[in-house]
Amino acid sequence: MAGAAMALAAALGALSPALAQVPSTEGTFDAAVFAAAAKVQPKVVAWRRDIHEHPELGNREVRTAKLVADHLRKLGFEVRTGVAKTGVVAVLKGGKPGGVVALRADMDALPVAEQTGMPFASKVKTEYNGQTVPVMHACGHDAHVAILMGAAEVLAGMRDQIPGTVVLLFQPAEEGPPAGETGGAWLMIQDGALTNPKPDAVFGLHVAPGQPGRLAWRPGPMMAADDSYQITLKGRQTHGANPWAGIDIISMSADIVQAFNQIAARQIKVTITPTILTISTIHGGLRYNIIPEDLTMTGTLRSFDQTLRKEVMARAEKAVASISDRYGGSGEIAWGLPNPVTSNDLALTARMKPTLARAARGDIRDDIEYITGAEDFAFYQQQVPGLFYDLGIGFPPGVNHSPMFNVMDESALEVGVRAQALTALDFLQGTAPAR
Ligand SMILES: [Zn+2]
Numbered sequence: 001m002a003g004a005a006m007a008l009a010a011a012l013g014a015l016s017p018a019l020a021q022v023p024s025t026e027g028t029f030d031a032a033v034f035a036a037a038a039k040v041q042p043k044v045v046a047w048r049r050d051i052h053e054h055p056e057l058g059n060r061e062v063r064t065a066k067l068v069a070d071h072l073r074k075l076g077f078e079v080r081t082g083v084a085k086t087g088v089v090a091v092l093k094g095g096k097p098g099g100v101v102a103l104r105a106d107m108d109a110l111p112v113a114e115q116t117g118m119p120f121a122s123k124v125k126t127e128y129n130g131q132t133v134p135v136m137h138a139c140g141h142d143a144h145v146a147i148l149m150g151a152a153e154v155l156a157g158m159r160d161q162i163p164g165t166v167v168l169l170f171q172p173a174e175e176g177p178p179a180g181e182t183g184g185a186w187l188m189i190q191d192g193a194l195t196n197p198k199p200d201a202v203f204g205l206h207v208a209p210g211q212p213g214r215l216a217w218r219p220g221p222m223m224a225a226d227d228s229y230q231i232t233l234k235g236r237q238t239h240g241a242n243p244w245a246g247i248d249i250i251s252m253s254a255d256i257v258q259a260f261n262q263i264a265a266r267q268i269k270v271t272i273t274p275t276i277l278t279i280s281t282i283h284g285g286l287r288y289n290i291i292p293e294d295l296t297m298t299g300t301l302r303s304f305d306q307t308l309r310k311e312v313m314a315r316a317e318k319a320v321a322s323i324s325d326r327y328g329g330s331g332e333i334a335w336g337l338p339n340p341v342t343s344n345d346l347a348l349t350a351r352m353k354p355t356l357a358r359a360a361r362g363d364i365r366d367d368i369e370y371i372t373g374a375e376d377f378a379f380y381q382q383q384v385p386g387l388f389y390d391l392g393i394g395f396p397p398g399v400n401h402s403p404m405f406n407v408m409d410e411s412a413l414e415v416g417v418r419a420q421a422l423t424a425l426d427f428l429q430g431t432a433p434a435r
């Protein structure tokens with residue numbers, strides 16, 4: 001609720017008392033950043049293609065992390081490796097006094113069989129949760145790594161002029177760790193990625209289908225909280241010919257699907273912020289004529305509002321309990337570790353809007369719709385003010401996570417490099433002591 005009010009205030013332009021207090025940085029670093037980003041662009045393209053051809057799943061980004069760490073050491077960063085398993089945290093102290101800013105790129109790929117037909121398409125297969133699976137950078141994290149390596153080179157070249165310290169967070173397992181492991185932004189924070197030094201702000205970007213080089217975001221809540229869950233049902237096994245002789249958990253599961261689909265919009269108001277409750281998998285049974293004893297279902301709850309989230313959870317639990325009870329079986333719902341809402345700090349977002357506009361030569365949208373996808377950048381934003389934005393990369397035949405996802409227009413990568421470098425520099429300029 002508060003989130004919606006804040007987003008509305010942002011849309012009306014009523015949010016920027018902080019803006020006036022920040023010294024104007026208009027254009028200070030632009031010429032140097034634009035020139036350096038253009039110069040590093042061929043390398044960024046080559047890195048992205050190389051990383052794309054050699055994708056690694058979450059917590060297994062060994063080759064990628066080495067590529068990153070070697071590059072950053074050469075540039076003069078202080079480099080910590082093995083953070084959150086395979087993460088890299090790198091610090092560049094500028095030549096002038098000022099605050100600390102962090103830039104983040106995620107490094108992991110997905111178990112997807114690539115179908116782009118590109119010359120550098122992935123042919124990699126690996127072990128994942130006990131199965132052999134194909135691996136692909138189907139979410140564009142290859143681009144994120146290449147962009148931040150490029151921004152690192154731009155920033156290192158301007159080191160003497162940097163008013164403060166830049167921290168780079170190359171993070172593993174944004175898509176979630178393999179079964180039985182922890183990982184991602186949460187573990188980066190546990191492992192001290194945001195201490196020594198502690199950033200005053202954090203910036204990150206995500207490539208997405210859209211006008212090439214366009215930067216897009218919304219102030220306040222932008223991407224949903226993600227609560228995964230597993231439902232375990234227990235009935236009494238029986239012959240398919242005699243369902244009355246047992247407890248039919250197949251029918252129970254069907255009732256639960258129907259009940260869940262009637263929660264959002266029928267019992268929960270969905271006009272404030274999107275609230276999505278989805279059952280994605282159902283596993284049960286071995287034979288066409290045996291109704292099984294056990295069945296599991298998994299799914300996800302996406303929400304933007306804490307009160308609505310709690311209400312949906314309570315209603316989902318009640319539905320599972322009452323339907324199980326009605327059939328005489330038993331049912332339980334277990335919630336996974338929550339991923340919070342990715343929420344852009346209002347003052348920071350207002351302050352950085354001119355910077356992003358210059359980085360994208362004016363091609364920005366700051367009023368995009370809520371995104372019901374989730375992003376673990378949210379964990380950093382719980383610790384320090386943060387801004388997360390999308391970078392358009394053209395219109396691939398498939399969206400993120402599809403086997404056809406691709407950076408269609410690689411010129412967009414250069415905009416990403418400019419945006420990462422300029423947000424860091426302009427933010428630090430605003431923290432520098434007055435002279
Ligand atoms: Zn993804």
Ligand SMILES: [Zn+2]
Pocket residue numbers: 139140141174206
């Ligand atoms: Zn992603």
